[in-house]
């Protein structure tokens with residue numbers, strides 16, 4: 001089956017629901033049984049049967065099945081946010097005394113989870129250069145159990161050589177986890193490139209409409225699923241039927257939305273790249289991007305999120321960047337991304353590094369290119385550049 005067909009049919013069972021095209025919203029805590037024997041059978045098969053609202057309902061299970069099928073994993077676990085999926089994956093795979101290798105370009109709340117939670121429970125984190133590739137072998141220790149990757153990196157958009165990192169990690173006895181949110185299950189196939197556990201902030205493109213928080217942990221094997229699901233169940237992680245429904249509804253149109261995001265983002269990236277008031281565009285689909293060769297080798301598409309380093313303005317970097325962002329009218333100022341609408345945030349000041357430094361002379365902003373008309377978006381950016389120049393004086 002082609003992916004365009006799969007995304008329409010995966011995880012859908014109309015015959016289970018009186019022919020309804022979409023799996024209905026299951027709002028439930030209690031699940032009743034006809035007998036004690038049935039009650040006990042559900043407990044024995046609690047990850048496969050509908051046993052209790054917290055552990056999963058048809059709404060969440062169909063979402064999990066659809067995402068796992070699209071990405072090529074064995075099974076998935078739905079959580080209440082992308083960050084909960086990261087926390088569930090790491091706590092499911094690590095124990096006191098273990099060592100974690102974390103990319104220095106990780107999503108900032110991932111770093112906070114390592115530094116402020118895992119550290120308290122005896123897991124040591126070492127941050128590594130996202131561009132390290134096979135050199136990760138030199139950082140592997142006897143107790144390194146997980147190598148965590150994210151490509152492209154949050155805010156800085158470095159590409160990682162996932163197959164090279166995975167080969168070295170596996171040779172050293174570690175599992176490979178990846179935050180695959182940027183590419184979605186459509187544009188990068190982690191399990192075909194050596195990844196064992198893939199994580200998505202479903203909040204972004206899967207939900208796609210900025211109206212729900214959803215996380216997904218997709219596992220390559222049933223064994224990894226059982227291991228991580230056991231932990232997330234112990235922690236009480238769950239996803240509401242309403243939010244699972246919104247994620248499944250968003251998923252059905254994700255491919256057509258992403259095609260549009262990609263086309264507009266590439267056009268805007270090229271337009272930005274050619275401007276004298278832009279120092280650099282951080283977008284691996286752009287041929288001039290340092291990560292382009294890896295992106296082209298491993299990925300089949302690009303989403304609508306990029307970084308832009310504006311022309312250096314010396315000690316006016318920050319006020320001029322703020323003037324640029326304040327002048328935007330169609331690009332909303334706010335966190336998250338992956339919805340239908342364009343967004344912008346300041347990245348300068350938010351980029352946190354410990355293993356490496358991120359060099360930028362000019363201020364860096366992050367743009368999410370939404371589904372608006374691309375010429376309208378360019379006109380909006382044009383007025384922001386005018387404000388930038390005025391602020392520099």
Ligand SMILES: *Cc1c(COP(=O)(O)O)cnc(C)c1O
Nearest residue numbers: 081082083107179181201203214
């Ligand atoms: C947004 C984001 C997350 C966290 O997702 P939430 O649903 O907001 O918790 C994780 N990783 C990346 C790369 C993200 O952009």
